[in-house]
Amino acid sequence: MSCESSRRPISRLLSFPAFKNWISTLQHSLSTQQSREHTFHPSPYKLRKIDVQAVDYFGGDRLGFVKLKADISNDDGERLPGSVFLRGGSVGLMVILQPDDIPLNTEKEKHILLTIQPRIPAGSLALPELPAGMIDDSGTFSGAAAKEIKEELDLDIPESDLVDLTELAIPPDSPDSSSSLTEKLQRAIYPSPGGSDEFIPIFLHQKRVPRETLDGWTGKLTGLREQKEKITLKLVPLEKLWREGARDAKALCAWALYCGLREEGKI
Structure with a gap:
């Protein structure tokens, strides 16, 4: 070597x-x-x-x-x-906001928070994507997710309020499975396994908020300015996430995981 x-x-x-x-x-x-x-x-x-x-x-x-x-x-x-x-692991964050005047246990008027920011490797100065961040070596996946939510979305969310969608979708290795054939990959998505080791667990947080505050999210500037982050937020209806985030693998994976897990009654 x-x-x-x-x-x-x-x-x-x-x-x-x-x-x-x-x-x-x-x-x-x-x-x-x-x-x-x-x-x-x-x-x-x-x-x-x-x-x-x-x-x-x-x-x-x-x-x-x-x-x-x-x-x-x-x-x-x-x-x-x-x-x-x-480059190691990252976390993806699916934050769903819903007006608190909507009846509980319904999918009506759910919205997703996307970030718009420069992504030079993609040649973009304004790429819509699910919020994400690299995993801190000293922390947990959920801790890294909570930290990124605070930095990028300006929301304080306890780790305990986060749901790991990839963990729910990808079962752990069964004790009675053939250990001689079972690989030990992360319970996460691999957006570019042909060239990179990067793996991304996708976390979900759902929050009910006053209807009048929803409009304030779109166009809001966030990010750590000392780290040269320039992030603009965009609020999109949940049912349009597949289109609004079509260039972002994290967004499409989050959409698929959310729909699949709901259909199976796991979230």
């Missing part, structure tokens, strides 16, 4: 949470090939080398993003695509 320079020791990469999670997940998945039932058992793939190609640091010293090339091949000379952009 090579690192970008002697100034940045390889030990820093080995302690990088995103790298540790990725390598342990990959190594476990490779180990499942030992089972005779695995498709690749006759000629299993092996991780032979990792080349670190580029790194980004946050705040000057904290490892942020890593671009690497993993050499994974079998003894027949067949290789698997191994270009990886490591």
Whole structure:
């Protein structure tokens, strides 16, 4: 394994949470090939080398993003695509607001909060999307979600009021399942698994608010200005989320999870 320079020791990469999670997940998945039932058992793939190609640091010293090339091949000379952009986990936030004069236990007049902000990797200065943020290494998924809701939406929401939609939709590994074939992936969505390790659990929060306050959300400016965040909020009807957020994988996944889980009576 090579690192970008002697100034940045390889030990820093080995302690990088995103790298540790990725390598342990990959190594476990490779180990499942030992089972005779695995498709690749006759000629299993092996991780032979990792080349670190580029790194980004946050705040000057904290490892942020890593671009690497993993050499994974079998003894027949067949290789698997191994270009990886490591960035770790994020959280997506589905916040539903409903006027409090609407009867309880109805889907009428539910609205979703979207953020409009610059997303330079997409070439956009105003991309509508579900609120999201990177997971703090020292916290929990739900804690990170509550923090992002406060920063991006200016709402104080206790962790206990958040529902993890992906956890409800993706069952945990069953104790009686075949451990020799079961991979240990996150209970989250993977928006770009062909190139990135990023995984995103989707959290739901539903809040009833006075009708007169709803209009105040659209066009509201939020975000941490010291972190150069420039976020404008947009309130859209729940039934139009699939269209308003059609460019955002998080929004479409949240919509599908919400509809599916409601149909099964889980939320």
